[in-house]
């Protein structure tokens with residue numbers, strides 16, 4: 648596949664996660680659902696395509712989200728955050744656009760990991776012209792110490 652131009656509007660769909668990068672994340676989280684994909688670039692056996700419209704589906708389990716990078720990205724981040732509130736664990740790979748409304752409204756509610764250097768997305772010869780970040784929405788495990796402390800009888 649030749650490197651798509653960032654000036655094509657469809658190019659916003661084509662930032663496929665580098666395989667080695669995904670493998671490291673998958674090892675850590677064990678993803679069960681890729682919510683925006685094609686049969687060719689899906690990262691999980693279960694996935695939603697454009698035709699199914701991942702935004703209209705129920706996201707459950709451990710979700711991988713590398714969304715289209717165009718104008719709808721805020722909708723994807725909202726859906727990720729809302730799905731987390733409904734019980735899913737969602738990890739999002741997004742451009743680190745820290746000045747945008749979606750970053751402030753949703754990304755900043757998650758655990759943010761800024762990626763050092765630039766990713767070389769699937770099918771691209773060169774590194775991306777933008778920085779990336781991982782945003783994780785997950786419920787923290789029960790804090791045993793705090794539970795223990797709380798259950799202690801007061802003197």
Ligand SMILES: C[S@@+](CC[C@H](N)C(=O)[O-])C[C@H]1O[C@@H](n2cnc3c(N)ncnc32)[C@H](O)[C@@H]1O
Nearest residue numbers: 662663664683684685696697700701713714715
């Ligand atoms: C940045 S690519 C990520 C592909 C792959 N999931 C990955 O992580 O490498 C975004 C994908 O979302 C798909 N897509 C676009 N609109 C969608 C929609 N409404 N529902 C589901 N998938 C969609 C595109 O076809 C494209 O494959």
